[in-house]
Amino acid sequence: MAELVWYVAYGSNLHADRLRYYLAGGQPPGAARVYPGCRDARPPRRTAPVFLPGGIYFALESLTWTGGMAFYDPALPGRAAARGYLVTAGQFADIAAQEMARVPDVDLDLGTALADGRAQLGPGRYETLVSPGRLDGHPMVTFTAPWACADVEPNPPAPRYLGMIAGGLAEAHGWDPETVTDYLAGRPGVRGHWTRDAVADQAWLHELHTSGGAGTSPENAPPNHNCQRTIG
Template sequence: MEVWYSSYGSNLCEERFYCYILGLQPYGSNKVERGCRNKTLPRDNKKIILPYQLYFAKERSKWGKGGVAFIHHEYDISQSTIGRMYRITEEQFLEVVAQENQLEDIYIDLSGVKKRGFADLELGWYDRIIYLGEEDGSPIFTFTNSNGITEMEKYSPAIPYQNIIRKGLSELGLDKIEINSYLSPFHNC
């Protein structure tokens, strides 16, 4: 089965996301990703607007000192977080979730996620899987932290991380002014 993985952080950048598929080290990161068993690149990708609030949390990551992107797990029509969806296999999605959470392997009943709207893994930073709907006959999923925005200490994004996000936003057609405007609220989290 194919699914859409909807990203909103560093995986907005196509080259960076491919590191999770192919097992490469993203520019600006200090970690080589292990990659997926199936190295087939996404069949399609496209921009999506997520009605969830974007924020940056965690003090340090593989990108250095500074926060990484999360979305608040409550639907909010007043919010517009820019995302990029990749059409990949269900197995690849599960392996990306595992890599993002520093886990060897993971099983998630995605049909159960569709029915309930979300599922919590209880392990890792990105421990909540959210079902976002359907596109072209395939379900759309993303992941974030199960704690709400008010429960997480905010940090400005690390510069290398921010640069990868900027590149991804540019790939989606935003110009420099739009990118700066989009990211400016997060410089002093």
């Protein structure tokens, strides 16, 4: 099994400060949970902006944020903006355990996911592993639900949760507020519940206007961090 993997975050862990609570433990501002942290609390070796084939959507109800949670569906059209964190396989297992509100004390067998591109470890909302390719010689892996976007009723995310994702997109990809707004407003669970203007009017996007975030759109982003699709 690979010693180092890229944990690919597409939700609130796009934001590096948020991920630190999964690594070192603690209670993030605005969250209802206290995270125990990883057995190995070292920071990621590297980070990189990436795009995954497919898209994200919001569904179910978050116990941490309230509102819908972000899930990744490789079958959706387009590309999902994400962020890779180069961590040990053990750290990835501990992050996944905490997403399922479990004690981070067991390593995962990533062999099937890395070989086949997908592995369902259980019925839970983040117990399906997807490995969409490799980056700089290391496998990429993320977790999502076993179902597809079309199989579940969309549910709009809480503003604070969407704000954390917005900040992570600006931080990881250098996107300006307009690009962040366009991307989030088009996601299932946001689209049809919030108008683009409603997304743009959120206070957290106004904060991005003064943070210096500026960058490329999903369509025009540099291709050097695009992962190679190996699913299906």
